[in-house]
Amino acid sequence: MTRSVYVTGIGRGDGRQVVELGVMELLTRQVDRVGVFRPLMHDGPDRLFDLLRSRYRLSQDPSTVYGMGYAEAAALQAEQGRDALTARLVDRFHEVAREYEAVLILGSDFAETNLPAELGINARLANECGASVLPVIGGIDQTAESVVAEVRNAYLAYTNLGCDVIAVVANRVGTAEAAEAGRRLARRPEVPVYVIPEEPALSAPTVAQIVEALGADVLLGDDAGLSRDALDFVFGGAMLPAFLPALTPGCLVVTPGDRADLIIGSLAAHSAGAPPIAGVLLTLDERPGPDILALAARLAPGTPVIAVAAGSFPTAAELFALDGKLGAGTPRKAETALGLFETHVDTAELTQRLSVARSERVTPMMFEHTLIERARSGRRRIVLPEGAEERILRAAEVLLRRGVCDLILLGDEDAVRKKAADLGISLDQAGVTVVDPQTSPLRERFAEQYAKLRAHKGVSYELAYDVVADVSYFGTLMVQEGLADGMVSGAVHSTAATIRPAFEIIKTAPGAAIVSSVFFMCLADKVLVYGDCAVNPDPDAEQLADIAIQAAATAAQFGVQPRIAMLSYSTGTSGSGADVDKVRKATELVRERRPDLAVDGPIQYDAAVEPSVAATKMPDSAVAGQATVLVFPDLNTGNNTYKAVQRSAGAVAVGPVLQGLRKPVNDLSRGALVQDIVNTVAITAIQAQGETPARQQGEGDTQ
Template sequence: MTRSVYVTGVARGDGRQVVELGVMELLTRQVDRVGVYRPLVHDTPDRMVELLRSRYRLVQDPATVYGMGYEEAAALQAEQGQEALTARLVEGYLRVARDYETVLILGSDFAGTNLPAELGVNARLANECGASVVAVIGGRDQSAESVVAEVRNAHHAYTNLGCDVIAMVANRVGQGVAAEAAGALRATLDVPVYVLPEEPTLSAPTVSQIVDTLGARVLLGDEAGLARDALDFVIGGAMLPTFLPALTPGCVVVTPGDRADLIVGAMAAHSAGAPPIAGVLLTLDEKPPPHVLALAARLAPGTPVLAVPTLTFPTATELFTLDGKLGAGTPRKAETALGVFETHVDTAELTGRLSVARSERVTPMMFEHALIERARADRRRIVLPEGTEERILRAAEVLLRRGVCDLTLLGEPDAIRKKAGDLGISLDHESVQMIDPQTSPLRERFAERYARLRAHRGVSYELAYDVVADVSYFGTLMVEQGLADGMVSGAVHSTAATIRPAFEIIKTRPGAAIVSSVFFMCLADKVLVYGDCAVNPDPDAEQLADIAVQAAGTAARFGVEPRVAMLSYSTGTSGTGADVDKVRAATGLVRERRPDLMVEGPIQYDAAVSPSVAATKLPDSEVAGRATVLVFPDLNTGNNTYKAVQRSAGAVAVGPVLQGLRKPVNDLSRGALVQDIVNTVAITAIQAQGGDGDRPDAGGDGQERTEGGAA
């Protein structure tokens, strides 16, 4: 039977989209196929539905998502009554429920709906669909006492109408009253109550939204600039010396178009990061001369300059009524919303109350969810040497908003802040640290340490002092010295530049013969582990066995039951030759070292993963046809295979994840996307939580390696 969850409210303006997004996140962590149903809709496509479709890669037919429009519903209710309306809307739900394990139902929005007794309509639908209810109450600009009263009244209203209320959420509650309201509510209701504080960046409109609402012309600005949040509006009318101190971070400057001094002054302030602004909005239909716009563009590339024909005062009046909106076009707001939800909701408790059975299949999204969840559970500090790289900064924003880990960004702090400001990213966060290796007091300490470590190679203090200024070496020494728990690099550096310092400084952990790598290959319905696809060009039998044992441990660490296939061009005893003999010998070594592991080899790829082929070639094998860890005989085979599967099968490849180091350092592909970086940082944080190397204060006589690898 399909399990459904109905997210509803009692009035408009409750910011319910944050809760809808959060509940969808919880459902997709547990269930492979989640459907969405919006019984009543203003316009299609609906903004929230499109966000869910894009973020959670929903393949549901859009025609099944919506019940009917509000006008049609009001007319039907007036002509044929409540029963007819309910029957029609439930029919729409059943069309979705037939095809999905779980359905998220998005209740009406109480905004110009023209439906009598709208709360009752939502309650009746929830009951008829057999859905549990999560009710949301808006607490903006209310006292703690008022929030408590509103939540209690809403709870009584829905329970008195027979609803199965599993949680109440007070949203957009003022920062100063949230804790008081939460304490009072926990003592008064018999269901969990979560209080979500007001988050300014969620209620702030984007510059793009300002363009759409005012019909503004875009004189300057790129896509990243238009995606910035307008956190404040500063009306520019004073002379420049008086105007500049009034600027606030993330503000939009509103000024007549003939005030070239304020335009240039605001852009210069942004360029200096004092403070970074969201953009400039020019009124009175005045366009600055071309040379002024050219100067503004050079001062702050990408920063939007907009123009409207209206006067300053009515323009400002309209701006102050704008409210931020979640949608497919605002992915950064979605990350912020999830961060707020996950910080203030007991997600384990709510997941339990949702009572959805976890799917046996593990989809790429479920695997990614699990990474974020595990990293958040025991936060670590990860150092990112490429602090001014755009993808790194965008990933850092996601990691910080979701509370995944603490971060250290390497690079000149002003350059990092300027780049972040140009991207509309705020790094004013207690979890962010910025260090310039060139000027840091740590440079001398690290030079002494590196010179000691490399004395056998003739490295002097003077040479070490130059070497440790390199961001990769500096970041690696931070990890080795316990000032960070792990490092992720490689977005703009080669694999060798990222992992050579780790070989020299961190070295292999006791019991590991070599450093190797794996990729988590997230297919449509399962996760496989491929190794080694990035580090060791041609491992011998001993090294291949070590790769297999390490890969099995990594798989188990991340929730993949290890069934190890030692791959070759031959299966069983059907072939001979040096390459097959190497794999056969490695398989024997794995069995000697880890008799508890399920391992098969030599075995061909098809026999390893296809039950039908396995039934013919190795019918008695406990691994054949069910392999989850696939160990390739050499780098050429492994690297090409993972890329072929990634591109041809649409698999999500997470990695390379390095294994065998005393402390975690991981490499990125130079083509890594923002989500790839987020996943790799989460994996690194999980490795740092324990069991994958020594803790920061541990010793060890690890081995040193200098091999190259594949990008």
């Protein structure tokens, strides 16, 4: 039976989209096919559904999402009564429910709907759809006492109408009031109550939304710049020396278009990171000349400069009336919203109350969700040596907004901060530190340590002092010395530049003969582990056995039950030759060393993964046809196979994940996308959860 969750409210302004997004995140962690149903809709685009469809790769036909428009619903209720309205909407719901394992129902928004007793309509629909109800109340500008009363009223309103209320959320509560309201509500035993504080970045419009609302012309700026949140508005009228101190982080500067001094001054301050601004809005239909615009573009590449015809006063009135909206065009807001939801909602408890049975299928999205969830559960500190690289900074923003881990970015601090400012990313927040290896006090300590480690190779302190200034060596030493829990590099550095310092400094774990790698290959309905596809060119039988044992341990750590197939071009005893003999010997070694592991080989790929082939070629094997860990005989075979499966079968390849080191260090492909980096950092944090956490360092410890 389809499990449905009805997210609703009791009035306007509750910021319910944060909760709806968070609930969708929880549902998609559990099941593959989640549908969306909005019983009543306004005219115009549905930004939230567009966001859900793009973020969660929903294949649902948009025409099936909606019941009917508010005007049609009001007319139907007036002419035929509420029963007729309810019956029509419930019929539409069942058309969706038949196709999906779970359905997220988006309740009405109480905004100019012309529907009397709207709360009662939501309650009736939830009951008729067999859905559990998650009411959301808005707490903006309310006292803690008022928030508690609203929560109580919402709970009683829906339970008195026969609804199965699984929890209540108080959203957009002031920071001080949230703490007090949370303490009071924790004493109420009926259902869990979660208090989510107001987050200015969510209610702030993006520059793109301002452009749309004001009909502004974009003179300068790229898509990344237009996606910045306008957290404040600073109106320019004073001379530059008096104006600059008024700038605030993330502000939109509003000034007449003929004030070239304020335009250039604001952008120069942004370029210096003091402070980074959202952009510049020019009024009075005045446009700077081409020379000024060219200078502006060089000072702060990508930073928006937009223009409107109206004066500053009417423009200000429109700006202050704007509110930020979640949508497909605001992915950064979505990360902020999910981070806020996951921080203030007990997601494990709410998932249990949703009562959605976890699917046996494991899709790529479900695997990625699991990585983020597990990394967040035991927050670690990861060092990223390529701190000024754009993809690294964008991944860092996602990781910080989601609360996945703490980060140390390495590089020239001015260069890192300038690049971050150009991208509209704030590094002035908890959880991130920027360290320059060239000037850090740790350089001398690390030089002494490295000279001792490499003394047998003739490395002097003077040479070590130069070596440890390299970001890869510096980051590796941070991991070795317990100042970070793990390291991820390789977006711009070679694999050798990432791995060599780890070989020299961290070295192999006890019991590991070599360092190897695996890829998590996320297919449509399962996750396979491929090894070794990135490190060892031609392992011998001993090394191949070590790779298999390490890969089994890595698979188990990430929830994949290890059934090991030692791959070859022949199956069982059907072939012979040096290559087959190597795999056969490696299989025997794995059985000797780890008799508890399910392993078979030599075996061909099709016999390893396809039950019908296995039934013919290896009918008595406990692995054939259901292998989850596939060990390739050499790097040429493994690397080509993983890329062929990735490109031809549309698999998501997560990795390479290094294994066999005493502490986690992972390499990135130089073509890695932002999501690849996020996944790899999450994997590294999970690996580090098995290690001793890095000491809580003060700022002086990592500088």
